[in-house]
Amino acid sequence: MPVSRRSFMLFGAAAVGVAGSLGGVIASPRPPARFTDEGDCPVHGYGRLVEDPEGLLDLPRGFRYRMFSREDALMSDGNLVPSNHDGMAAFPGRGGASVLVRNHEVDVGDVAEDGLTPVRHVGGRVYDPEALAGGTTTLVVNHDRRLIHHGVSLAGTLDNCAGGPSPWGTWLSCEESSKTIGKRHGYVFEVDPLAGGNPVPIVAMGRFDHEAVSFDRQGVAYLTEDADSPHGCLYRFIPDRALGGRGSLHAGGRLSALAVPGLGTDLSIVQTPGMLLNARWIEVPNPDPADGEMLVREQVIALGAVPIQKAEGTWADPDGSIWFVSSRGEGPDANDEEDRSAAEHSGQIWRYDPDAETIELVALFPKGTPYDEPDNIRSLSR
Numbered sequence: 001m002p003v004s005r006r007s008f009m010l011f012g013a014a015a016v017g018v019a020g021s022l023g024g025v026i027a028s029p030r031p032p033a034r035f036t037d038e039g040d041c042p043v044h045g046y047g048r049l050v051e052d053p054e055g056l057l058d059l060p061r062g063f064r065y066r067m068f069s070r071e072d073a074l075m076s077d078g079n080l081v082p083s084n085h086d087g088m089a090a091f092p093g094r095g096g097a098s099v100l101v102r103n104h105e106v107d108v109g110d111v112a113e114d115g116l117t118p119v120r121h122v123g124g125r126v127y128d129p130e131a132l133a134g135g136t137t138t139l140v141v142n143h144d145r146r147l148i149h150h151g152v153s154l155a156g157t158l159d160n161c162a163g164g165p166s167p168w169g170t171w172l173s174c175e176e177s178s179k180t181i182g183k184r185h186g187y188v189f190e191v192d193p194l195a196g197g198n199p200v201p202i203v204a205m206g207r208f209d210h211e212a213v214s215f216d217r218q219g220v221a222y223l224t225e226d227a228d229s230p231h232g233c234l235y236r237f238i239p240d241r242a243l244g245g246r247g248s249l250h251a252g253g254r255l256s257a258l259a260v261p262g263l264g265t266d267l268s269i270v271q272t273p274g275m276l277l278n279a280r281w282i283e284v285p286n287p288d289p290a291d292g293e294m295l296v297r298e299q300v301i302a303l304g305a306v307p308i309q310k311a312e313g314t315w316a317d318p319d320g321s322i323w324f325v326s327s328r329g330e331g332p333d334a335n336d337e338e339d340r341s342a343a344e345h346s347g348q349i350w351r352y353d354p355d356a357e358t359i360e361l362v363a364l365f366p367k368g369t370p371y372d373e374p375d376n377i378r379s380l381s382r
Contacts, residue, residue: 068147069102069139072117077151082106082137083116087162087212087376089171091193096143099193101153101171103160106134108181119155126156127189127199130182134160136173136191154197158185161226162212162313162376167219168245169193172202174210176226180291188213188223192246204252205237206287208296212376214316214323216354219243222322224311225297228338231266231307233297234258234314234324234352236281256281257300258352260359266307267348268329268341276358309341313376322352323362327373346372 046060057065073081088102110116111133119135135155140148154160154173161176171191178186186208187201205213209227216222219242225232239253260277263269270277282303284296294302301307310327317323330336331344347365352358365372 066145068141069137069150075137075151076149077122079120079122079152080117081150082119082135084110084134086160087164087173089163089165091165091169091171093140093193097148098141100139100141101173101191101193102137102139103163103173104134104137105159105161105176107159107177107179108133119152119157121155122152125152125154125197125199127154127201128156128181128183128185131156131158131185134158134175136160136171136197138191138193138196154189154191154199156199157187157189161210162224163188163210164213164215164314166190166246166249167215167243170246172213173197174213174223176209176211178207178209178295184291186210188249190246190249198247200250202249203288204255205249206235206255206284206296207289208232208235211312212314214314216316216322217320218354220354221249222314222316222324222352224308224314224324226311227297228309230297230301231309231341232311233300233305233308234311235284255284255287255296257284257297257305258282258359259304260306261304263306265342266309266329267326267350268309268331268343268345270348270361271343271345271364273361273364276360279352279357279359309339310373312374315377320354322354323377324350324352325374325377326350327375347374349374349377 049058050061052058069081071081071083075081082104084105086103086105088100091099093099104119106116106118111118118132134157136153138153139150142148158175159177160173163172163174166172173189173191175185175187188205191197208225211224211226213221213223221237223235236256237253239249241248241251259280259282282300282305285299308326309329312325312327314324326348329341329343329345330339332340334340344367345364346367349363351360351362
């Protein structure tokens with residue numbers, strides 16, 4: 001009797017024998033989380049969201065928000081707040097203040113064709129003088145959540161989407177575009193919350209369509225790639241100067257990509273929460289390809305790395321686990337060839353165990369559930 005995708009997921013490890021092709025790649029199954037297509041999810045924690053009469057942000061009862069630094073508002077440095085706020089993190093500032101470093105996912109086409117507000121160039125903070133597009137702004141907020149100062153901290157970059165905080169308290173801003181404007185793009189940049197951004201790219205962390213980055217306890221970095229034709233990958237960067245502090249990532253390191261021996265397809269094929277898969281890492285032959293050379297993902301997929309559709313957020317647990325997200329899988333029947341994947345889903349959340357060298361599918365969102373397409377992620381200690 002044929003087994004549907006939904007039945008495969010609900011029956012968990014027992015379905016592995018029916019699936020067959022996954023049997024050789026599984027480390028050991030765990031009891032699966034049970035989801036249904038009906039979206040019948042209980043409400044825990046702070047309760048249900050209360051509709052905001054202003055139509056801006058729904059919050060649980062008893063919560064409130066304060067809004068500042070809106071798009072096109074005048075900043076302290078005389079520039080306008082750029083468009084497309086994206087990944088960001090908060091850091092301790094002086095005198096009890098908090099410092100927020102904020103990405104702006106702006107491309108040159110967004111400015112020329114759609115009229116979005118770019119990150120303006122400021123002296124000493126510009127990577128590519130010909131790229132009037134993305135970058136970061138830095139905001140200082142006092143103890144009662146009131147804005148003290150905001151201004152440009154990194155400019156001349158493209159599509160600064162996500163990134164992540166470093167173990168030494170700086171922000172790594174990731175370009176989700178590997179175009180060439182005046183200079184080549186597709187890099188990671190470091191922004192000090194107090195001293196501002198370093199416009200020199202961290203070339204050893206690779207030139208590709210970066211999404212997010214996280215670090216384990218040994219100072220090893222994990223980077224996601226949101227790309228298609230082919231799909232992106234999950235990468236591991238072992239620095240030559242691990243935990244070396246601000247600027248240390250420029251000293252170089254080794255970049256590799258995640259592989260699942262025996263899988264033979266992309267990660268969307270795994271539909272059983274709780275399933276553990278063996279993992280290994282494939283070294284990237286050329287982390288900084290020039291235009292016209294094989295893309296980083298093309299290099300490693302040809303060597304056996306596993307493609308991941310919409311590889312988005314990543315975060316590190318205090319226990320050393322690395323979490324990462326595949327926002328969706330369009331399935332083999334997707335209209336556009338570049339969107340096709342081995343199986344269909346509306347989100348996978350994975351956990352990588354560096355000690356055991358396994359990845360675990362922690363959660364799966366089937367098509368039709370009310371919560372779908374997870375993006376950035378923040379894990380909590382267990």
